[in-house]
Amino acid sequence: MTSGSVAAVDLGATSGRVIVGRFEGGQIRMDTVGRFPNDPLTTPTGMQWDLFSLYRGALAGLREAFRGADDIASIGVDSWAVDYALMRGDRMLGTPMHYRDGRTARGVEAVHAVAPFEALYRRNGLQFLPFNTLYQLACEREDGLLDAADAMLLIPDLFGWLLTGEKVAEATNASTTGLLDVTTKRWDVELAARLGVPERILPRLVQPGDTVGQLLPHVAAELGGSAPVVAVGSHDTASAVAAVPMRADRAAYISCGTWGLVGVETESPVLTDAAREANFTNEGGVDGRTRFLHNVMGLWILSETIREWEREEGEKIDLPALLAEAARVDGPVGVFDANDPVFMPAGGMPGRITAWLGERGLPVPQTKPEFARAIVESLAEAFAGAVRTASELSGIDVETIHIVGGGSLNELLCQLTADRSGIAVEAGPVEATAVGNLLVQARAAGIVSGGLDELRAVVAATFEPRRYAPRA
Numbered sequence: 001m002t003s004g005s006v007a008a009v010d011l012g013a014t015s016g017r018v019i020v021g022r023f024e025g026g027q028i029r030m031d032t033v034g035r036f037p038n039d040p041l042t043t044p045t046g047m048q049w050d051l052f053s054l055y056r057g058a059l060a061g062l063r064e065a066f067r068g069a070d071d072i073a074s075i076g077v078d079s080w081a082v083d084y085a086l087m088r089g090d091r092m093l094g095t096p097m098h099y100r101d102g103r104t105a106r107g108v109e110a111v112h113a114v115a116p117f118e119a120l121y122r123r124n125g126l127q128f129l130p131f132n133t134l135y136q137l138a139c140e141r142e143d144g145l146l147d148a149a150d151a152m153l154l155i156p157d158l159f160g161w162l163l164t165g166e167k168v169a170e171a172t173n174a175s176t177t178g179l180l181d182v183t184t185k186r187w188d189v190e191l192a193a194r195l196g197v198p199e200r201i202l203p204r205l206v207q208p209g210d211t212v213g214q215l216l217p218h219v220a221a222e223l224g225g226s227a228p229v230v231a232v233g234s235h236d237t238a239s240a241v242a243a244v245p246m247r248a249d250r251a252a253y254i255s256c257g258t259w260g261l262v263g264v265e266t267e268s269p270v271l272t273d274a275a276r277e278a279n280f281t282n283e284g285g286v287d288g289r290t291r292f293l294h295n296v297m298g299l300w301i302l303s304e305t306i307r308e309w310e311r312e313e314g315e316k317i318d319l320p321a322l323l324a325e326a327a328r329v330d331g332p333v334g335v336f337d338a339n340d341p342v343f344m345p346a347g348g349m350p351g352r353i354t355a356w357l358g359e360r361g362l363p364v365p366q367t368k369p370e371f372a373r374a375i376v377e378s379l380a381e382a383f384a385g386a387v388r389t390a391s392e393l394s395g396i397d398v399e400t401i402h403i404v405g406g407g408s409l410n411e412l413l414c415q416l417t418a419d420r421s422g423i424a425v426e427a428g429p430v431e432a433t434a435v436g437n438l439l440v441q442a443r444a445a446g447i448v449s450g451g452l453d454e455l456r457a458v459v460a461a462t463f464e465p466r467r468y469a470p471r472a
Contacts, residue, residue: 011156049098301349
């Protein structure tokens with residue numbers, strides 16, 4: 001390993017950050033130089049991302065990065081999956097829609113009328129999620145917008161275009177669209193044609209570590225420095241999994257934030273009928289690996305519950321204090337199915353939890369700590385169940401569960417996941433997505449070398465995990 005710095009733009013569903021990583025002595029030192037909110041907007045069009053607010057925040061963070069370091073070798077961008085902007089030349093045809101917008105229901109119906117889910121799974125290996133890109137594009141087709149478009153840019157690739165003027169599709173994020181062949185890892189142009197998606201809108205594919213382009217002159221002038229933009233595992237979970245300090249043949253991972261992505265890493269996709277029936281997905285990983293996983297609703301349920309209370313009462317909730325009280329709840333706790341689609345929309349979350357439990361004759365929480373305990377118990381049960389299924393379907397004997405991301409700070413969730421799975425949990429790093437982003441860039445720049453095992457060794461040398469042994 002040599003010394004050097006790279007900058008990660010890490011866009012999450014609720015906030016974004018710019019982090020500079022400096023590599024030296026076999027470790028990585030991280031400095032967060034910018035944080036900014038990600039607050040979606042509801043307009044007459046529907047629920048949309050506030051793209052330019054995010055871009056403004058990213059530029060401000062990158063300015064600080066160049067101000068603080070004179071050896072930044074590259075910039076990499078990661079974000080959530082499936083959402084995109086349609087382009088015509090160098091013009092966006094509207095602001096990107098949010099995957100929680102209700103329009104996707106009609107897209108599901110339109111796609112499945114042409115290609116049933118069973119046939120889709122054989123081609124793209126993706127679990128059914130009503131907001132997957134191909135369902136969103138079916139809505140665009142019905143609305144006539146695909147006729148005007150000549151490119152579709154997923155969110156990280158859209159930021160890459162804003163920074164460099166280059167239009168590409170990074171492979172790990174492209175794998176979430178439903179239009180990438182899970183076996184060849186190329187665009188499935190035959191499927192696209194059947195669904196009425198023009199081949200011309202599917203950009204050139206690039207791999208993590210490939211150079212996207214140099215900063216445009218006006219961007220470099222604004223940032224006060226220049227560096228190439230390098231493709232990373234631009235789906236945030238791809239970057240997070242690359243930074244899990246695990247032995248892939250013995251471990252499961254949970255990348256836990258707004259969503260809980262629970263699974264294992266495999267050399268090739270698992271396309272069995274059992275995997276399809278379990279609604280497991282096969283998404284692209286760094287170095288050609290497959291992320292075989294299931295999407296669990298994640299901390300969205302807890303954060304949306306807290307937002308509802310704060311709206312009603314006009315006061316901020318102290319989350320650590322709430323979780324501490326939840327840990328002391330000793331009465332019966334109702335456990336609900338965290339995978340039930342009823343918990344996906346925004347608003348009214350406590351009422352939906354109450355209704356779900358009450359309709360089934362299960363204990364209904366009465367206090368805020370009881371609600372928090374029911375949510376965390378339900379998430380832990382969903383995580384444990386997904387780990388068991390991933391192990392059975394993949395043949396990987398899971399000895400350790402690694403929880404990374406914001407959920408790794410939730411001690412109650414980590415302990416209950418260990419308890420309910422009967423498997424030890426190792427928690428951290430918290431900023432796993434940014435770490436994976438930085439590692440791929442550093443390898444492309446020649447600062448570090450080796451495959452995923454070597455990259456993960458840097459993580460293990462830098463971050464000390466917290467271990468939770470299962471209790472009887």
